[in-house]
Amino acid sequence: SYSPRNHEATHLRILLIGPTGEGKSTFINSVDSVLQGRVASRAPTDQHVTADSFTKKYKTYKFSKTNEGHYSFVINDIMGMERTKGVHVEDIKLALRGHVKDGYEFDPENKLEEGDLGYNAAPELSERVHVVVTVVPAGVVSLLTSDMIAKLRDIRLAATTLEIPQLAILTKVDDACPKAQKNVNNIYKSDYLKEQVYKFSQLLGLPVNSIFLVKNYSSEINTNDATDAHILCALKQMIVFGEDYLSHLND
Numbered sequence: 090s091y092s093p094r095n096h097e098a099t100h101l102r103i104l105l106i107g108p109t110g111e112g113k114s115t116f117i118n119s120v121d122s123v124l125q126g127r128v129a130s131r132a133p134t135d136q137h138v139t140a141d142s143f144t145k146k147y148k149t150y151k152f153s154k155t156n157e158g159h160y161s162f163v164i165n166d167i168m169g170m171e172r173t174k175g176v177h178v179e180d181i182k183l184a185l186r187g188h189v190k191d192g193y194e195f196d197p198e199n200k201l202e203e204g205d206l207g208y209n210a211a212p213e214l215s216e217r218v219h220v221v222v223t224v225v226p227a228g229v230v231s232l233l234t235s236d237m238i239a240k241l242r243d244i245r246l247a248a249t250t251l252e253i254p255q256l257a258i259l260t261k262v263d264d265a266c267p268k269a270q271k272n273v274n275n276i277y278k279s280d281y282l283k284e285q286v287y288k289f290s291q292l293l294g295l296p297v298n299s300i301f302l303v304k305n306y307s308s309e310i311n312t313n314d315a316t317d318a319h320i321l322c323a324l325k326q327m328i329v330f331g332e333d334y335l336s337h338l339n340d
Contacts, residue, residue, distance in 0.1 A: 091160070091161050091162065091328055091332075092161045093161060093332065093335050094332070094335070094336050095214070095335040095336060095338060095339075097213075097214045097215075098214045098215045098219070098335050099161075099215045100151075100159075100161045100162055100163050100215055101161060101162040101163070101219050101220070101328060101331040101332060101335065102149075102162070102163050102164075102165060102215065102216070102217065102218050102219050102220075102331075103162060103163070103164045103165065103218075103219070103220050103221075103222060103327050103331060104164075104165045104167065104181075104184060104185070104218040104220070104221050104222065105117070105164060105165065105166060105167065105222050105224050106167060106170065106181060106221060106222070106223055106224070106241075106244060107169065107170065107223050107224035107225050107241075108169055108170050108171070108225065108229075108233075108237060109168075109169030109170065109171050109175055110169060111169070111224055111225055111226050111229070111260065111261075112224050112226060112258075112260035112261060112305055113166055113167070113169070113224045114166055115260070115305040115306070115307055116224060116258065116260060116303065116305055116320075117131070117150050117164050117166055118130050118131060118305070118306065119303070119305040119306045119316075119320050120152065120164065120320060120324055121150070121152055122306045122312050123312065123317045123320050123321060123324075124152050124153075124154075124160065125153070125155070126155075126312060127311070127312060128306050128309055128310055128311065128312060131150065145168055145194050145195060146168075146192055146193060146194045146195070147165065147166075147167055147168075147184060147189045147190070147191060147192065147193045147195065147207075148165065148166045148191065148192065149163050149164075149165050149191045150163060150164050150165070150166065151163050152164075162327075162328055162331070165184070165218070167181065167184065167195075168195040168197075170237065170240055170241075171197075172234065172236055172237070174197040175197060176195050176197070177195075177197075177200045177201075178240050178243050178244060179200045179201075180195060180200055180201050181244050181247075182244065182247045183201055183208075184218060185217070185218045185221070185244075185247060185248055185251055185253060186212065186217060186218075186251065187209060187212025187213070187214075187216035187217035187218070188201075188203075188208055188209050188210070188212060189201060189207060189208070189209065190207045190208070190209045192207075193207030194207070214335075214338075218248075218253060219253065219254075219331040219334050219335055220253065220254050220255070220256065220327050220330050220331035220334065221244070221245075221248045221253055221254070221255045221256075222255070222256050222257065222258060222327060223241055223245075223255070223256075223257040223258075223293065223295075224257070224258055224260060225257065225258075225259060225260070225289065226259065226260050226261040226264065226265065227259040227260065227261060227262045227264075227265040227266070227282055227285045227302065228261060228264055228265030228285075230259065230285045230288050230289045230292070231285075231288060233292065238292050238293070241293055242293065242294070245293060245294065245295075252334065253334060254330035254331065254333065254334050255295060255299065255330075256295070256299045256300070256301065256323070256326060256327060256330060257289060257293065257295055257299065257300045257301070258300070258301045258302075258303045258323050259282070259285060259286065259289065259300065259301070259302050259303065260303050260304070260305055261304075261305070262276050262279075262282055262302050262303065262304050263304050265281070265282065265285070266279045266281050266282050268281075269282065269302075269304065272315075273304050273313075273315040273316050273319070274315050276302045276304065276319060277302060282302055286300045286302065299326075299330075301319070301322060301323035301326065302319065303319050303320055303323055304316050304319060305320075
């Protein structure tokens with residue numbers, strides 16, 4: 090039933106960022122799966138281990154309601170961040186302000202510039218980002234390079250300057266913790282996963298209560314209530330944070 094109270098916005102826009110191959114597209118599919126009540130896979134993913142991002146374009150995903158129309162939020166997928174290739178940090182900063190057109194294919198060799206075909210010179214409020222979500226697997230928090238942390242911090246500071254709220258989700262919890270793999274209800278009972286949340290909070294500077302543990306749908310053929318609950322918990326907070334941002338823009 091959610092709808093933005095700020096009537097200048099037709100929907101709330103959530104942007105997922107993070108390293109390559111760490112669960113951004115899979116989270117989009119997981120959200121779609123929860124809302125459709127069946128496992129969905131609209132956002133292309135790649136299980137092949139590679140250093141190159143499988144997502145190349147800036148793509149907006151809308152989510153259909155079971156009766157008609159769409160939910161009043163969208164999620165944007167973006168090219169993953171890498172040490173040498175991947176999306177430019179400056180391109181992500183442009184996306185925050187709505188300057189990247191939907192469907193733009195990122196060029197690791199060249200940043201998007203004003204006047205380029207994919208540059209949106211006059212973005213409307215609905216084209217801007219209203220909440221930023223960093224996506225990192227729980228098992229690699231301690232393995233993040235100083236270069237990657239610096240890039241994530243750079244984007245965080247840019248979003249803060251624009252007063253855009255930020256959250257994070259730690260994915261692949263079942264790969265990181267045997268207790269979570271055995272029973273998804275154990276996610277928040279795991280001392281190891283709690284430790285990763287605190288570590289990531291220190292690395293990025295995000296409050297602990299803005300970091301969520303999530304198991305994406307990746308190998309399942311059916312949805313289940315326990316997995317749905319954690320995905321919906323994170324999604325609800327994204328919408329709450331984004332709605333607060335939209336509601337107070339004109340304060």
